Amino acid sequence: MKDNSNNISEELLETIERYLNDSLSSIELKDFERLLDIDEDFKAQVDDVKTMLFGIETQSLKEQLDDFHKEMPQTDVQKKIVSQKVRFLNYSKIAAAAAIIIAVGSIWFFSGSPNEKLYTKHFKPDPGLPTTMSSTDNFDFYDAMVNYKHADYDLAIEKWRVLSESQPENDTLNYFIGAAYLANKDADKAIPFLERATASEDDFAFLNDAYYYLGLAYLKEGNIELAKEQLNLSNTDSAKEILSKLTD
Structure with missing residues (x-):
C-alpha cells in the first residue's frame, strides 16, 4: 500500500487523530464521514494514519510520530515551501470534495426514512x-x-x-x-x-x-x-x- 502519511499537513493529521479519538463535533464528524465516502484518496490517507496511530497500541506510536516529524525538511525555506504545497494540495482536494457534497446534499437529505436518518x-x-x-x-x-x-x-x-x-x-x-x-x-x-x-x-x-x-x-x-x-x-x-x- 502506498504510504500517504508524509503528504498530510499537520493540521489535517490532527483532524484525523481527533476523528480516530472520537473527539470531533457532530457537524465535523458528519462532514468528515461524508468526505470518506466520496474521496478514495482521502480515505487512503485516513487509513494510513489509522494504521500508524493504532498499530497494536504500543510505544511505537510515539516513535512513529517522532520519525514522521524528523523526515520533514529541516530548513525554514524548505518547511515553508512544503507546508504551502501540502496545504494547497490537500485543501484543493477537500474543496473539490466539498463541492460534490453540496451537489449531492439535497439528494442525501431527502433519501431514506426518518428513522433511518435518526439511526x-x-x-x-x-x-x-x-x-x-x-x-x-x-x-x-x-x-x-x-x-x-x-x-x-x-x-x-x-x-x-x-x-x-x-x-x-x-x-x-x-x-x-x-x-x-x-x-x-x-x-x-x-x-x-x-x-x-x-x-x-x-x-x-x-x-x-x-x-x-x-x-x-x-x-x-x-x-x-x-x-x-x-x-x-x-x-x-x-x-x-x-x-x-x-x-x-
Missing part, C-alpha cells in the same frame, strides 16, 4: 476497551479487540465467536459481538447477542450501552416499539434524545 445520525461504534497486551490474561479477547478497533469487524467477530462457544453466557463477549455486528451493518445478527447481554442478572458494566445499541438495532430494523422499549431502559443522553424524536 445514521446517532450510531457510532462502541470505542472498545484498552488493549492491555502486556497481560496474558484474556489475551485472545484483547487480541480480537485490536481487530475490532481497527474496524476489522469480521475477524473480531470470528475470534470472539470461538470464545463464546465455551462461554455462551459471558455478558461482555455477547455485548461486543453484538456491537461488532452492528458496526458491520448487520443489525439482524447483532440483536440476539445484545439481547443476551441485556438479560444479565448480574451488575453488568455495559448494561446501559447494551440497551442503547439494542434499541438502535431495532430502530435500524424498523421495529419502532421494541426500539423505544430498549432505549427507555438506557440512561444515556443519546437514548433520551432519540426517544424525544421518536415520540414527536
Whole structure:
C-alpha cells in the first residue's frame, strides 16, 4: 500500500487523530464521514494514519510520530515551501470534495426514512476497551479487540465467536459481538447477542450501552416499539434524545 502519511499537513493529521479519538463535533464528524465516502484518496490517507496511530497500541506510536516529524525538511525555506504545497494540495482536494457534497446534499437529505436518518445520525461504534497486551490474561479477547478497533469487524467477530462457544453466557463477549455486528451493518445478527447481554442478572458494566445499541438495532430494523422499549431502559443522553424524536 502506498504510504500517504508524509503528504498530510499537520493540521489535517490532527483532524484525523481527533476523528480516530472520537473527539470531533457532530457537524465535523458528519462532514468528515461524508468526505470518506466520496474521496478514495482521502480515505487512503485516513487509513494510513489509522494504521500508524493504532498499530497494536504500543510505544511505537510515539516513535512513529517522532520519525514522521524528523523526515520533514529541516530548513525554514524548505518547511515553508512544503507546508504551502501540502496545504494547497490537500485543501484543493477537500474543496473539490466539498463541492460534490453540496451537489449531492439535497439528494442525501431527502433519501431514506426518518428513522433511518435518526439511526445514521446517532450510531457510532462502541470505542472498545484498552488493549492491555502486556497481560496474558484474556489475551485472545484483547487480541480480537485490536481487530475490532481497527474496524476489522469480521475477524473480531470470528475470534470472539470461538470464545463464546465455551462461554455462551459471558455478558461482555455477547455485548461486543453484538456491537461488532452492528458496526458491520448487520443489525439482524447483532440483536440476539445484545439481547443476551441485556438479560444479565448480574451488575453488568455495559448494561446501559447494551440497551442503547439494542434499541438502535431495532430502530435500524424498523421495529419502532421494541426500539423505544430498549432505549427507555438506557440512561444515556443519546437514548433520551432519540426517544424525544421518536415520540414527536
